[in-house]
Amino acid sequence: MTQPAAWPHLFREGAAGTPILLLLHGTGGAEHGLLPLVERIAPGAGYLAPRGPVQENGMNRWFRRFGEGVFDVDDVVRRAGELAEFIQHSHHIYGLADRPLIAVGLSNGANIALASALLQPATVPAVVAFSGMYPLEGRTVDADLQGSSVALFNGRQAPLAPFERVARLHSVLQSRGAEVTLTAREGGHGIHPTDVTGAAAWITSTTRKEQP
Numbered sequence: 141m142t143q144p145a146a147w148p149h150l151f152r153e154g155a156a157g158t159p160i161l162l163l164l165h166g167t168g169g170a171e172h173g174l175l176p177l178v179e180r181i182a183p184g185a186g187y188l189a190p191r192g193p194v195q196e197n198g199m200n201r202w203f204r205r206f207g208e209g210v211f212d213v214d215d216v217v218r219r220a221g222e223l224a225e226f227i228q229h230s231h232h233i234y235g236l237a238d239r240p241l242i243a244v245g246l247s248n249g250a251n252i253a254l255a256s257a258l259l260q261p262a263t264v265p266a267v268v269a270f271s272g273m274y275p276l277e278g279r280t281v282d283a284d285l286q287g288s289s290v291a292l293f294n295g296r297q298a299p300l301a302p303f304e305r306v307a308r309l310h311s312v313l314q315s316r317g318a319e320v321t322l323t324a325r326e327g328g329h330g331i332h333p334t335d336v337t338g339a340a341a342w343i344t345s346t347t348r349k350e351q352p
Contacts, residue, residue, distance in 0.1 A: 147190050147191070147193070147226055148171060148190065148191040149171055149188060149189055149190035149191065149226075149230075150171045150172065150175070150187070150188075150189040151186075151187070151188050151189070151230070151234060152186050152187050153186050153234070154184055154185045154186025154187065155184035155185070155186075158182060158184050158185040158186060158239075158347075159182060159185050159186070159239060159240040159241065159242050159343065159347050160185070160186040160187065160188055160236055160239045160240070160241045160242070161178060161181075161182060161185050161186070161187045161188070161241075161242055161243075161244050162187075162188050162189075162190075162227065162241055162242065162243040162244065162253070162264070163175070163177075163178070163187050163188070163189035163244055163245075163249075164190075164192075164202065164243060164244065164245035164246070164249030164250070164252055164253050165189075165191075165192065165200070165245075165246060165248075165249050166245075166246040166247035166248050166249050166250075166271075167192075167196070167199055167200070167201050167247060167248045168199040168200065169192070169200060169246075169249070170191050170192075170200055171189040171190060171191045172189070173189075173246075174189065174244060174246065174249075175187070175189065177244070177331070177336070180336050180340065181244070181268070181336060181339045181340040181343055182242075182340070182343050182344075182347075186236075186239065188227070188230055188234075188236075188241075190223075190226060192248070192249070192252075193219070193222070194215075194219070201248050202219055202223075202248050202249060202251070202252035203215045203216045203218075203219040203248075203251075203252060203255075208300070209300065209302070211251070211275060211277065213275075213276055213277060213278060213279055216251075216252070216255050216275050216276060217255070217259060217276075217279075219252060219255075220252060220255040220256045220259045220260060221259070221260070223252060223256055223260075223264075224256060224259075224260040224263040224264065227241065227263050227264070228263060240266065240346075240347055241264070241265070241266065242266040242267070242268060242343060242346070242347075243256065243257070243264050243266065243267045243268070244267075244268045244270075244339070245267070245268070245269055245270065245272060246270045246271060246330075246331060247270070247271045247272070247300065247301070247329065247330075250267075250269035250270055250271060250272030251269075251272050251273065251275040252275070253267045253269055253272070254267060254269055254272050254273075254274075254275050254290070254309065255275040255276060257285070257288055257290060257313075257318075258275075258276060258281050258283060258285070258312070258313075258316075259276075259281075259283065261283050261284070261285050261287070261288050265287060265288050265289065266288070266289045266290070266346055267288075267289075267290045267291070268291045268293070268339045268342065268343065269290065269291065269292050269293065270293050270330070270331045270335055270339075271293070271294060271295065271298055271300065271301050271329045271330060271331070272292065272294070272301065272306075272309070273294075273301040273302065273305035273306050273308075273309055274305045274306075274308045274309035274312060277305075281312055281316055283316060284316065284317060285313065285316040285317045285318035286317040286318075287317075288313075288317070288318040288319065289318065289319045289320075289346050290313055290318050290319070290320045290321075291320075291321050291323070291338070291339060291342040291346075292306065292309065292310065292320065292321065292322045292323065293323050293325075293331070293332075293335040293338060293339065294306045294322070294323070294324055294325075295324075295325055295326065295327040295328045295329060295330070295332070296324050296325070296326055296327070297326065297327060297328050298327075298328045298329040299328070299329075300328075300329045301329060303324070306322070306324075310322045321342065323335070323338050
């Protein structure tokens with residue numbers, strides 16, 4: 141089992157009534173990489189920010205790949221399972237049972253967040269994905285995603301996340317019952333200021349829906 145003590149990460153409890161953001165950095169990042177984003181999309185929120193466990197030429201990643209855009213899907217599935225175990229243990233250790241958890245990922249971090257949402261929807265029920273794409277090419281997704289919520293923010297001219305794979309992701313999520321929004325802008329890879337504004341509004345709306 142993947143214990144938090146064995147996985148480098150940062151944790152902040154945050155203010156009462158705020159969600160916990162699961163921050164998942166991009167290739168070459170680390171656990172502190174998305175911290176500046178927190179106050180812009182969910183002021184005062186708690187966060188759980190692990191470090192990607194895979195090394196590629198000295199860079200942290202979340203799963204292996206065979207080449208640019210060619211994922212080792214077996215490893216994607218394995219790493220999504222390990223991340224789910226980490227989250228479950230963290231819920232217990234940090235007492236997060238009553239706090240909504242929203243995965244927020246960039247690029248490679250967005251892809252592991254999306255894979256986790258597709259494969260482990262009970263553990264990762266909500267995702268904000270910046271520059272992500274369909275991470276499970278060649279695999280059939282059988283999970284019931286009723287109750288899952290996903291917000292996709294993508295540039296139409298991003299060679300690292302071809303828009304046809306973004307459209308496929310959107311279609312698969314919808315077909316399995318997820319509530320999904322896709323915000324497509326002109327431009328390429330990364331996080332645009334309009335993406336930040338959209339993510340903040342989406343998190344506010346999603347968190348409000350989950351409150352009794």
